[in-house]
Amino acid sequence: MGSTNFPIDSLPDASSPLLVLTHPTPAERTRTWKLTYPKWGPALTEEDYLTREAYLTTVPLARDGGITHWVLTVSNLPPDERPILSSCESLRKRAVYVPKEGGKVVDGVAHGIASVFTEPAFRGRGYASRMMKELGQRLKGWQAEKGEGGEVEKSHSLFSVLYSDIGKQFYARHGWAPFESSHVAYKPGAGDAAVDGQVARPIGYHDLAELCAVDERLLRTDLAGRPAGKPHVAILPELDAMLWHLFREDFMTKAIFGRTPTIRGAVAGDPGKRVWAVWMRGYYGGLNKMEGNTLHILRVVVEDKEQPDEQLLDGFRSIVQIAQAEAAEWKTQDVQVWNPTPKIRELVEKCGIEYEFVDRDQESIASLMWYGEEPTTELDWVANEKYAWC
Numbered sequence: 423m424g425s426t427n428f429p430i431d432s433l434p435d436a437s438s439p440l441l442v443l444t445h446p447t448p449a450e451r452t453r454t455w456k457l458t459y460p461k462w463g464p465a466l467t468e469e470d471y472l473t474r475e476a477y478l479t480t481v482p483l484a485r486d487g488g489i490t491h492w493v494l495t496v497s498n499l500p501p502d503e504r505p506i507l508s509s510c511e512s513l514r515k516r517a518v519y520v521p522k523e524g525g526k527v528v529d530g531v532a533h534g535i536a537s538v539f540t541e542p543a544f545r546g547r548g549y550a551s552r553m554m555k556e557l558g559q560r561l562k563g564w565q566a567e568k569g570e571g572g573e574v575e576k577s578h579s580l581f582s583v584l585y586s587d588i589g590k591q592f593y594a595r596h597g598w599a600p601f602e603s604s605h606v607a608y609k610p611g612a613g614d615a616a617v618d619g620q621v622a623r624p625i626g627y628h629d630l631a632e633l634c635a636v637d638e639r640l641l642r643t644d645l646a647g648r649p650a651g652k653p654h655v656a657i658l659p660e661l662d663a664m665l666w667h668l669f670r671e672d673f674m675t676k677a678i679f680g681r682t683p684t685i686r687g688a689v690a691g692d693p694g695k696r697v698w699a700v701w702m703r704g705y706y707g708g709l710n711k712m713e714g715n716t717l718h719i720l721r722v723v724v725e726d727k728e729q730p731d732e733q734l735l736d737g738f739r740s741i742v743q744i745a746q747a748e749a750a751e752w753k754t755q756d757v758q759v760w761n762p763t764p765k766i767r768e769l770v771e772k773c774g775i776e777y778e779f780v781d782r783d784q785e786s787i788a789s790l791m792w793y794g795e796e797p798t799t800e801l802d803w804v805a806n807e808k809y810a811w812c
């Protein structure tokens with residue numbers, strides 16, 4: 423059923439008590455995906471886009487109830503016969519924080535919100551605002567019930583995040599404060615395979631479990647050592663968090679190129695002294711419009727920050743060169759490293775590869791709502807990198 427079945431003047435006001443935030447039926451979900459296709463699907467055929475959205479409910483992070491679809495609708499009409507006034511989804515993620523008093527790292531759940539959408543005929547009537555107002559509070563208690571869990575904080579979600587493509591104001595008005603949203607951009611390489619003769623070697627699926635486990639351990643140590651005074655929070659860069667991106671990438675590349683990549687990142691150095699980057703190729707424009715296509719560095723890790731820069735620099739340079747070659751081969755317009763830490767900024771500046779630094783103010787604005795007592799703006803969001811995006 424399309425919007426034409428619901429004349430605009432028959433729709434309730436955004437403040438009406440008739441409005442409810444609930445979950446779509448399978449048919450309503452498909453209807454929503456058809457509406458979002460022109461906005462987010464052009465790299466695929468509509469059929470592939472609908473298949474992808476269904477497939478994305480079955481992949482790591484999302485499967486087993488990890489993804490929740492939300493709709494704002496009316497309570498006085500039955501499912502499948504009611505208007506979908508606005509829609510979005512949330513993805514459960516493992517997260518941690520260190521309280522402002524300092525001390526131990528507390529485990530919990532965070533939610534990533536994505537695909538906020540109001541169909542064109544219903545826009546400007548306050549529906550997305552109403553949905554976000556309700557969703558922010560609903561997610562506080564969502565999938566975070568009390569359990570057996572010893573050290574595990576399960577009474578409420580720690581926070582929710584989203585990545586605004588409509589600037590900083592709309593979501594800030596509803597409680598998601600904008601955080602650092604910058605990136606380093608590299609141009610694709612000349613296109614020849616840059617793997618041979620490199621200091622770094624490619625990372626494949628089979629490498630990821632070990633690398634993610636080390637990354638998580640290092641991140642926990644880093645968090646525990648951060649100064650007291652404000653809460654430090656992070657979404658865990660665990661294996662499933664990476665696999666969500668890689669499964670999505672597999673679907674996209676298979677649909678667009680008829681094959682999937684084998685190189686998912688690159689690593690240099692010996693264990694204990696390694697530097698690595700994990701990446702994924704994201705497509706919005708497909709082969710027709712390169713501007714929508716980016717090779718995203720999901721996460722950069724330096725195992726030992728105290729080692730001499732020369733060692734790190736050779737490895738980092740080599741990783742970037744492999745990424746640039748992959749970007750060219752897989753038809754992306756650039757390689758992006760989101761919110762590089764001071765150490766990574768230093769490597770970027772010293773390694774001699776031309777780059778551009780971009781401070782975004784409209785697209786992919788990393789935004790967070792904290793469910794603790796402190797104002798969200800007081801938080802230190804650690805590891806605010808692309809892997810946390812959805």
Ligand SMILES: CC(C)(COP(=O)(O)OP(=O)(O)OC[C@H]1O[C@@H](n2cnc3c(N)ncnc32)[C@H](O)[C@@H]1OP(=O)(O)O)[C@@H](O)C(=O)NCCC(=O)NCCS
Binds near residue numbers: 540544552586592
């Ligand atoms: C963004 C969107 C969800 C808003 O839905 P809506 O139901 O019309 O929202 P509301 O009526 O509650 O609020 C409208 C506000 O949205 C904001 N907004 C909408 N599009 C915007 C844009 N491209 N840039 C900046 N702000 C925008 C404005 O602040 C607007 O306020 P105004 O009425 O004072 O101009 C809708 O325009 C949409 O689906 N757009 C396409 C998909 C999209 O971009 N989603 C956001 C992904 S982060």
